[in-house]
Amino acid sequence: MIPDREPPRLLDEPGEPDLLRDALAAGRDELPSEQALAGLWGRLVTPPAGPGGPGGDGPGGGGPGGGPDGPGPGTSGGPGAGPAATAGSAAAAAAGAATGAVTVAGGLAAKVAAVVAGLGLAAVVAWQATRPSTTTTTTATTTAVATSAPGATSRSGAGPDGAAPGAETSARPDAEPSAAVPSAVTSATARAVASTSAAASPSAAASASAEPQPTELELLQQARAALGGDPGRALALTDRAAALYPQGALGQEREMIRIQALAGAGRRPEALAAARAFEASHPGSAYARRLEQLFPELTGP
């Protein structure tokens, strides 16, 4: 039968330290590292040919994932083998001409590559580390271009559920050569800039090794995690993210967290004002509906 209310969670039960509760807490606290997440994001952008692709020794460890459990009907050879056709040749093909691959990849890959350049410095650094070439600038460019090319083919192969997830990507109407090539170049530039700034700014460069400065993604994840229990901390973290990454790729996410933190901290008028400002500066944002759920006032007259 269904109880009137949910039982308290074991983790919430008061009392002395307890073996099971300790175990649950330890299980709850096991979260992936920021680098692992950035690597995952990188793989989502360019599934198999990403970090683990050619060498099979990327951060993913397993390389072209799908392998063991990718139930892709009959495509098991595809995801891994196809795009692995050396990054060099892919890059050459992509760079040589406005190929179809670049066109197809123009949609998602180029766009998200820009994000990765912004949020995944660690990932970019990691990618570069796994690549044969060691020259920073060259690698940055190569990565972006090579990323675009195999990204298209691999996406369609990597669909774990049979249907090709890249379908909508390749069908994108905006992915015509004229648009795609510049965007590929843009992402290459973005990466190059990211790499350069990583090299130039000691703090950013060091984030790959000593991590003295949290990444934007890291800060926002911490902020989001703090939203429920400690909105003040969430607020401080978003402020820090804004200070460190004023032009960060996750500006909208940061602002959304800040608004919720303000509301959570009992500063609803400020939250509402911030929500209004957000709506005004990001018309048509994917978060509009969410804001309206949070603040019914926004929909009113």
Next chain:
Amino acid sequence: MPDTLERSDPAEAAFREVFVAHAPYVWRCLRRLGVSPADVEDLCQEVFVVVHRKLRDLEPDAPLRAWLYGIAVRKAWDHRRLAYQRHERPTDELPEQPEEAGQGETLDRRRARDLLDQLLDKLDPKQREVFVLYEIEQLGMNEIAAALDCPLQTAYSRLHAARKQMQAAADRERARSAGRTGAPSGGLR
């Protein structure tokens, strides 16, 4: 600026937001459902490939977490089944995990987590799902029933059974370690 480039697609922004907000927890959930450290990134990727494909078709009012965790649970289930078909153990042995030893993670912490996974491994998989979603991921029971596509009452009875078994196993473990150290640990059966 690339910023404006990718901002122009709300669907991509929505996907990014879902990823940023939930990927760490999906990852953790997969781990607690028995996915080995070696496989978790691959499986997490599979989950988000599905999310990316289907997110834009999700009803705006649909419970996002239930939907997302539903995908994760099904992926973990398939993973387990395929591992079984390959005559592998559903989970890798813990001692050889190659995962990064999380910064500052103490040995106690690690032991406690290993113990948790051992106890979870003994649960019926369906009970484990409910237990993990409720106790670790802190989903509501309604969300869990939606995620698992089962009646609410079923979710409750699975939770109840899982808790009972986990408590009993923890008690046994406690008694064992108390026996080892010779110290009574109080309040046990």
